[in-house]
Every structure is written in C-alpha cells, then in structure tokens.
Amino acid sequence: MDWVYSTLWLLGVSVCEFWVPVSSAVIGCGEPEPLPNGRVTFISGSQNQHLSVIQYQCNEQFYSLPEGHNGNFTCSSDGKWKDHLNSSLIPQCIPVCGCPTVKLSGFGRILGGEPAPAGSFPWQVLLTGNGRGGGIVIGDRWIMTAAHVLDRYHWEFPKVYVGHNNVDELIQSPPLEVASLHIHPEYSNIGDVNYDHDIALIHLKHPITFNAHIMPLCLPAKDAKYPTGRNGLISGFGNKERDMATNNLMYVPLPVVNQTICRKSIEKVKNERNLSLTDNMLCAGNSEGGKDSCTGDSGGAYILKEGDYFWAAGIVSWGINCGEPGQYGVYTRVANYVDWIKKTIEEEEQKTICGRPMVSIEIHQRILGGEVAPKGTFPWQMLLSVEGGRSGGMVIGDRWILTAAHGLVHQHNNQVIKKSEVMAYVGDNNVENLLQSPPLEVASLHPHPGYSNTDGLSFNHDIALIKLQHPLTFSSSIMQVCLPAKGAEYSTGRVGWVSGFGLKDDDEKPSNLRYVRIPLVDQAKCRSSIDEVRKKKREAPDLTDGMFCAGLPEGGKDTCAGDGGGPYVLKYGGVFWAAGIASWGIDCGEPGQYGVYTRVANYVEWIKKTMEENRN
Incomplete structure (x- = not known):
C-alpha cells in the first residue's frame, strides 16, 4: 500500500516556484484577525481589497488600546493589514484598572457599615474553604491577598469567587480554577505574632473577562505616598457587629494613620500580644473606634484614589480586636512589594504563557512550497526520534508533549512502543544542533485509548501525549503552544x-x-x-x-x-x-x-x- 502515508509530507520549494508571474488580480488581505476583548470595524473600501481601511476598538470602559495606537489598519499591496508604523501585528486590548462604572455617593462602614452598591468594588474577591477571606483582582489571571489567608490551605486550594456583592449569589456560581499559590518567601508567622511580608498571590488557570462587575485594581507606583489623614476605603465580606458574618459586601472610609501614633497604640497592648509594626505596614482607622476591618476581611483591599482611579494601597492584615477605641487596622503596604509582585507574575507566566513566540513569523512568501523557520518562531516544535525514524510533536506543558498516536503505536499489533525508543529534542531549529544536545528523558507514553490502526486505514483518535521525566524551563526558544478553547472555530479558508x-x-x-x-x-x-x-x-x-x-x-x-x-x-x-x-x-x-x-x-x-x- 504505497498510497497512504501515515506520516505526512512536508514543505518543499520546487524550482518552478521561484518564478512568480506578475498578476493583474485584485489584491486582497483576507478577513482581519479578530481582536480579543474588542472588535473590528470597516472604515472604507470593500471585500478586504487593497487600500481598504479597518479599525480595531477595545470594549470601552473595561479595555483600551495601547497609548498612541488609533487601531487603524490598511490593506497594503503585499496582501497584509498594516498600521501607520507598517506593522502587521494587531494591538492588544489592555485592561482598565481601578475605575468602577458605579460611583459611591456616600460612605458607610464595615463594622457597623453599609452594603456596597453592585459594581462599586469590582476587584473584590471572596475566598472560602477554610474560613472566609478576601482578595483583590490585579490581573486577568491574578489575585492578590494576605499570606496569612493562604497559609491555612496546606492541602487544597481556596475557592475563589468574583463578580457579585452577595455571598449567596457568589457561592452558587462556579469558583475560578486555581493554578498555583505564591506566598511571599520571607513571610513566617509562627505563633501569629509576625505579620511582616503578609502578602501572597493566587494564579488562576484561566483568564477573567472584565466587565462592569469584575475589574482589576491598579497597583501603586513604587514611590507611592501615604499621607497621614488621607481617606481611603476598605471593603469585605467579614464580620459585622456581634460577630455575625455579613451576606453582602460592606465598605467603610478610613483615614491613613501616622506611623508613630499607630506604633504607640500597639506598644500599649504589647504585654498581651507581642506584635510589631514594621515599615512594610501601614495603619488606618479612627481613634474613637467603631469602624474597622474584621474577621473574614483579611486579604481584602485598602484603596486610595488618584484622579479617577483607585489603587491598592494596602492589604487587610491584622489588628487588635475589631474597631477597638485607640487601636487601628494594620495593612500590608503594597508599594513595598511591587517589584516582588511583578517578578512573581513574570516568572510564573513564563512557565504558563503559551502561543506567543518572541520572534514574529512574517508572511513573506507565496503559499507554494516552504520556508526555513527563523529561530524562535515555533518554540513549541519538538523533534522526535522514534525507533530511529523522525517525527514531530508540540510542547503543551512543562512536562507534556502532544503528538500523533500513529508514531507511538506499532501498526501490526497495536502495541505501544517502549518509552526508551523515544528520543525527544526541543529548543533549536537546526537538526544537527538538536541531536548534539542530550535528549529529554521520557517518563511515559499515552496514546488515545480509542486509537487502533492495524489495517493501516484507521486514523481516528490519532493523538497521543508524551510525559517528560523532568520539567522544561521555558524561554524564547522553548514555549508551549495554547490548547484550543471549547467550541474553537475551524472556518474554511482560514x-x-x-x-x-x-x-x-x-x-x-x-x-x-x-x-x-x-x-x-x-x-x-x-x-x-x-x-x-x-x-x-x-x-x-x-x-x-x-x-x-x-x-x-x-x-x-x-x-x-x-x-x-x-x-x-x-x-x-x-x-x-x-x-x-x-x-x-x-x-x-x-x-x-x-x-x-x-x-x-x-x-x-x-x-x-x-x-x-x-x-x-
């Protein structure tokens, strides 16, 4: 049977393909690439032809284009949509932070407070599982909270809820899936007396789409100022008076307290609790008490306002009782941790980011024959040597390779080959360089259980996974490709x-x-x-x-x-x-x-x- 090749055929450029006759056909750029969290509008021209103009726009109020980009693209003579800088890369919609669509007309209290209107604190997170805590949305896959809140979760992840101000409504919705927890490495609170570095991050598995009810809070500048007496807001689902948990999100305005005054108030009760106020903390509250964050509010935000935008000044951390006269709430000073936050996010997303090669693939040839791939353009590409033969695969996780089942299963008896017969290479576009590097150690092979092709004519379920013994370190040369979303479209002609x-x-x-x-x-x-x-x-x-x-x-x-x-x-x-x-x-x-x-x-x-x- 010399007619079907169970391994496919690649990419050659024949001699005749170097001669490309001049064509008088109308130049077209094809359908513009869709813009996540935005849309594309046709400004002029028709049928995507030469000199047609389109404009990308982001979903207003919740996303914006990069500064200086008007979103306009023109169909150029080489068949590409290009912007004013002659670039064919479409812009990304950047989330708007700290600008809720609902403005607060008055101030209430948490301890003895008022319910927050829907949409007024769209960054508010409810954490449950081992007690109740708070958190703050700071990115489409990132939640900021207090380290002591996550320190309770030794064997499981907390349940994460966003998008509503009512607890009953929240817990009836599916929680956001958690990918990983990141407690500050210097946090150590043995005996509940050391709340220094009380900050942590939750990495979500899937990105949030922002709207009127879910929006990130802005991070502070590294040199952000906390002037004494400046009024801020705290919000939370914690206890009200008489130790009753609230069913609705509550909020209260509280001023920033002078650090020396706060330190002296703590010194007064040091015989009862050996707690200290460090430079990584700030205080807020009123000397007469009655207004405060309380049990269940930990991890939530203390926010200050700059112009039209709110920013995360503090994280609810600890205090002496709740609303006690002469005592104040203590908050983690977020500005001291901006570098750590950004470093943690960057390092973690480097592990999980997918489908964004550092080197863009420019379309510079006709759709006939193939081209040598510039270095870094397909960083998910694997070279597999299976029983001496050559095949391909793609990186989809730090220990996972996606490939075809037919390359890992013997056709004559439908038996999986030995894992020792699979040599996996990644990180270079040159075969000689790859083969000179040590192959990745294979832990196990997982062809789809429905694959069976003993007759050489049954390629249904031709999919398999290879698990690696050790995790890959992602870089510009090694990156995973994204998996498709549910209901992904395979449109003819795309x-x-x-x-x-x-x-x-x-x-x-x-x-x-x-x-x-x-x-x-x-x-x-x-x-x-x-x-x-x-x-x-x-x-x-x-x-x-x-x-x-x-x-x-x-x-x-x-x-x-x-x-x-x-x-x-x-x-x-x-x-x-x-x-x-x-x-x-x-x-x-x-x-x-x-x-x-x-x-x-x-x-x-x-x-x-x-x-x-x-x-x-």
Whole structure:
C-alpha cells in the first residue's frame, strides 16, 4: 500500500516556484484577525481589497488600546493589514484598572457599615474553604491577598469567587480554577505574632473577562505616598457587629494613620500580644473606634484614589480586636512589594504563557512550497526520534508533549512502543544542533485509548501525549503552544501554519525546521477528494469528524514523511493555538489532495484528564 502515508509530507520549494508571474488580480488581505476583548470595524473600501481601511476598538470602559495606537489598519499591496508604523501585528486590548462604572455617593462602614452598591468594588474577591477571606483582582489571571489567608490551605486550594456583592449569589456560581499559590518567601508567622511580608498571590488557570462587575485594581507606583489623614476605603465580606458574618459586601472610609501614633497604640497592648509594626505596614482607622476591618476581611483591599482611579494601597492584615477605641487596622503596604509582585507574575507566566513566540513569523512568501523557520518562531516544535525514524510533536506543558498516536503505536499489533525508543529534542531549529544536545528523558507514553490502526486505514483518535521525566524551563526558544478553547472555530479558508523537520520534495531530510501557510479546507470538499482516489481502485482512510483538512487544490505545499505528529496552528488575537496534529495524507503535495490533521479541539477534555491523572 504505497498510497497512504501515515506520516505526512512536508514543505518543499520546487524550482518552478521561484518564478512568480506578475498578476493583474485584485489584491486582497483576507478577513482581519479578530481582536480579543474588542472588535473590528470597516472604515472604507470593500471585500478586504487593497487600500481598504479597518479599525480595531477595545470594549470601552473595561479595555483600551495601547497609548498612541488609533487601531487603524490598511490593506497594503503585499496582501497584509498594516498600521501607520507598517506593522502587521494587531494591538492588544489592555485592561482598565481601578475605575468602577458605579460611583459611591456616600460612605458607610464595615463594622457597623453599609452594603456596597453592585459594581462599586469590582476587584473584590471572596475566598472560602477554610474560613472566609478576601482578595483583590490585579490581573486577568491574578489575585492578590494576605499570606496569612493562604497559609491555612496546606492541602487544597481556596475557592475563589468574583463578580457579585452577595455571598449567596457568589457561592452558587462556579469558583475560578486555581493554578498555583505564591506566598511571599520571607513571610513566617509562627505563633501569629509576625505579620511582616503578609502578602501572597493566587494564579488562576484561566483568564477573567472584565466587565462592569469584575475589574482589576491598579497597583501603586513604587514611590507611592501615604499621607497621614488621607481617606481611603476598605471593603469585605467579614464580620459585622456581634460577630455575625455579613451576606453582602460592606465598605467603610478610613483615614491613613501616622506611623508613630499607630506604633504607640500597639506598644500599649504589647504585654498581651507581642506584635510589631514594621515599615512594610501601614495603619488606618479612627481613634474613637467603631469602624474597622474584621474577621473574614483579611486579604481584602485598602484603596486610595488618584484622579479617577483607585489603587491598592494596602492589604487587610491584622489588628487588635475589631474597631477597638485607640487601636487601628494594620495593612500590608503594597508599594513595598511591587517589584516582588511583578517578578512573581513574570516568572510564573513564563512557565504558563503559551502561543506567543518572541520572534514574529512574517508572511513573506507565496503559499507554494516552504520556508526555513527563523529561530524562535515555533518554540513549541519538538523533534522526535522514534525507533530511529523522525517525527514531530508540540510542547503543551512543562512536562507534556502532544503528538500523533500513529508514531507511538506499532501498526501490526497495536502495541505501544517502549518509552526508551523515544528520543525527544526541543529548543533549536537546526537538526544537527538538536541531536548534539542530550535528549529529554521520557517518563511515559499515552496514546488515545480509542486509537487502533492495524489495517493501516484507521486514523481516528490519532493523538497521543508524551510525559517528560523532568520539567522544561521555558524561554524564547522553548514555549508551549495554547490548547484550543471549547467550541474553537475551524472556518474554511482560514490560513494556519504547519511546521516540521520532515522530507522536502527532493526526498531529503532538511537540516532546519521548515514551515508553510495553508488554508483550512471544507470538510465535504476534502471527502470528495478522497472519494476520487477510491474511484481509481485505491484504498484510502475515512475522514471522520475528529479530523480536518488543510492545503491547496493545486498541491505543491503539504506536510511530508517525518512531520507526523507535528503542529498545525491557528492564530487568534496574536496567540497561536494547536488546531491540528499532522496525521495522514495521500501522496505528497498531490494536486487535488489535502493533508489530514487530528482536530485537537475534540480532545481537549481527554488531554486535560490524562495530564491530571498522571500529574505525579
């Protein structure tokens, strides 16, 4: 059976492809790339043709374009949408912080306070699980809170709720999934007497979409001032009078207290509790008492206002009783920790960021044949050597590789190959450099349980995971590609990227990673092309709903032997996601035939379940 290749065929440039005749056809730029948390509007022109103008706009009040960018793009003569700086990279919508849509008309109290109007504190977080605590939204995947709140959670993550001012409504909604907890490394509070460095971060698994009820609070400048007497606001779901927990978010205005006055008030009760006020803390409250944060408010925000924006001045940390006359609430001074916050976020997102290569892939060739991939353009690309043969894969986690099942399962008996026969390489676009580096140690192989291809014609569920023994360190050369979202669209004609180390059209193995751009093909059209093969008395696999096709009817551009398991990626909002896995095809770049790919969106739940079950 010399007609079907269970590993696909790659990316060659034939001699005739260097001659490109001048065409009088109308130049078009195609559909503009969608803008997450925004929209695109057509300003002038028609059918995306040359000199048409579009404008990207962000969802006002909650997101904005980068300063100085008007969002306008023009269809240029090279078929790309370009802005005034001649760049084809679309802008990102930046979240607006500290600017709630509901303004507070009056001030109440927490201890003896007033319920906060809906939308007035959209950064407020409720934490539950081991008692009740507060938190502050500071980014689309980041919550700031007090270290002593998270210190309770030794064996499980807290439940995180946002978006409502009523506790009953919040806990009826699904909590946000937590990826990791980050307590400040210098926090050590043995005996509940040392609240220095009482700050922590919660990293969420999935980004929040901001709206009138959920918005981040601004972080302070490193040199932010805390003038004595300046009024701020605290909010929380903690205890009211008589130690009763509130069902509604409460708030109170409290002034910043002079540090010396606060320190003296603590000295008065030092015989009872050996607590100290450090320079990493600030105090707020009234000498007569009655207004304060209380049990259950810990981790929430003490905010100050600058112009139209609120910023996180403090985190509710500790105090002597609640609203006690002559005592004040003590808060972590957030300005002292801005560097730590940014460093922690940067380091953690470097581990989890996906689909954003440091080097952009410029479209500089016709959609015929392939190009050598510049270094850093496909940092998720894996080179796999399986029983001496070459195949591909993609990084989807620091210990996980996504590839095709057909490369890891023996066809004659459907048995998984030995993990010792798999050599995995990543981090370079040159094969020689990769093979000179030590291969990554493989911990286990996980082909999809539904994959079975003993007849060489059954490529359904052609997907597998490889778990690595040790985690990867992500960098500009090694990065994971994003998994598709639920309901990800595979629109006919949309152009994606395939990359691999497979054969060129001269049947030679390339020494460098190559890539090509090919469009998605209508499913019915692809089935018809396979039927044409069968009419010639040749057997061919079935195209199932777990697959899709990509390519050009004139051929000349395809994946090839040695590319099986490699990625077909689509781009959304400047982020690349794994749409497909190179699976099978008929001949190599044959006119009228297309490459067939495993539809990754159909397997996201299986991927996540497999990774979770094999986490340890």
